[in-house]
Amino acid sequence: MRFSYVIPIIKDMIDHNADLVREAVHSSSLKSRTTLMERLFSVWFDGFVYNQIWEDPRVDLEALKLQRNSRVLTIASGGCNTVTYLQKQPAAIFAVDINRCHIYLTRLKLAAVTSLPNYGDFFKFFGCADSSVNTTNYYQYIRQNLDETTRIFWEGGSWLRKQVIGPRIEYFTNNFYNYAKLGYLLRFCHKLAKVLRRDPARLLYAKSLEEQERLFDETIAPFLDNKVIQLIGKQPLILFSLGIPPRQLAALRKDMSGDWDVICLYRERLKRLTCKFPVEDNYFTWQALSRGYDRSGRRAIPDYLKEEHYALIKSNAHVVTTVVTPITAFLKQQPKHSLDRFVLLDAQDWMEREQIEELWREIARVGKPGTRIIFRTGASQSPIDSALPEQLRKQFVYEEECSKQLFKKDRSAIYGGFHIYHIPP
Secondary structure, X not given: OHHHHHHHHHHHHHHHHHHHHHHHHOOOOOOHHXXXXXXXXXXXXXXXXXXXXXXXXXXXXXXXXXXXXXXXXXXXXXXXXXXXXXXHOOOEEEEEEOOHHHHHHHHHHHHHHHHOOOHHHHHHHHHHOOOHHHHHHHHHHHXXXXXXXXXXXXXXXXXXXXXXXXXXXXXXXXXXXXXXXXXXXXXXXXXHHHHOOOOHHHHHXXXXXXXXXXHHHHHHHHHHHOHHHHHHHOOHHHHHHOOOOHHHHHHHHHHOOOOOOHHHHHHHHHXXXXXXXXXXXXXXXXXXXXXXXXXXXXXXXXXXXXXXXXHHHHHHHHHEEEEEOOHHHHHHOOOOOOEEEEXXXXXXXXXXHHHHHHHHHHHHHHEEEXXXXXXXXXXXXXXXXXXXXXXXXXXXXXXXXXXXXXXXHOOOOOOOEEEEEEOOO
16 A cells, blocks of 8 residues: 555656756757757756755855845755855745755755754764664654655665665665765766776875875876776766756857867866865865765864854754745746845756846846845856846846955865856845
């Protein structure tokens, strides 16, 4: 009886999620090869892609200038930044995503921070993510505070999954950061590095930026120079696992001149990630090179996992609402002047010009005077000037210099641009 009840629910969730991803990615106006790549990307993205978010929340918070009365709309992704924003005690956060798996991860983090007995258990769950205590704590404290579809995601799955892999909640007994498509990709890269007798994790124990750069030249650069690695790195599934849709890749090619290829992109972004910021404070570097965080020093960990923020995050988790939906569709359901902070991640790199215009018309309608909007791009330039008609564009002010300065501070270092706009008060 239980089996026949669960299967239709799971099928409905999968079908709905696939439809949302297809709507976000597919273009009917592009040439056949690009269209085919978009179809392949939507199939690949219809699943668990990110086990953590790859946008630096410190940069976000400096740009957003959150206040107690702020009402925030953000794309959820791995949920880390949604939870981190709670330390500023905003009035409301709406976390939306077209990928249901990312919403379920966000809900798990919110339920864990409110339900687990103490900070130590919370850090063990997401900071270590490799103890059998985590599943015990899940069933004892967390699951009763999750909605049914989220519980099915973490506890359910096909018969084959349960027999061979186990329920997804068991990811947290065997290093959760080994899982999701990005986790699988990083694990694969680390195995290749081992075969090639390279150990990029050495860089995590460097004592200076100079030493970090030296170790990059000794370990990561030769890895990228290997002909086999270059061949593998150009394959679509590698790009898809990094969350790079075909339209974003096309923008990157246009942005970088000369004999550029995707290996050049990997080299440039990896060098910035591993050499431009002190490694003892950069949890993005730790995640890339070890699939985990700094458990002993606890400096290179996301801010939502730091003990000094735990009480505020726990007491404010109730202000978050999570929804599986495209961001523009969500905005169309909101009253005029009802939100004042928008976090778009790199979603516009997925969009055609008409979709970007539609999104910003809704932001202009829903945003209050003084609204602040932030987003990232794979390439360096903002798409807004070329995408918006003049009358709509005039409603927003681009903080170009501040955007450039904050881009330099972004520890994740995987994007080409960071952009801040505001609606004049």
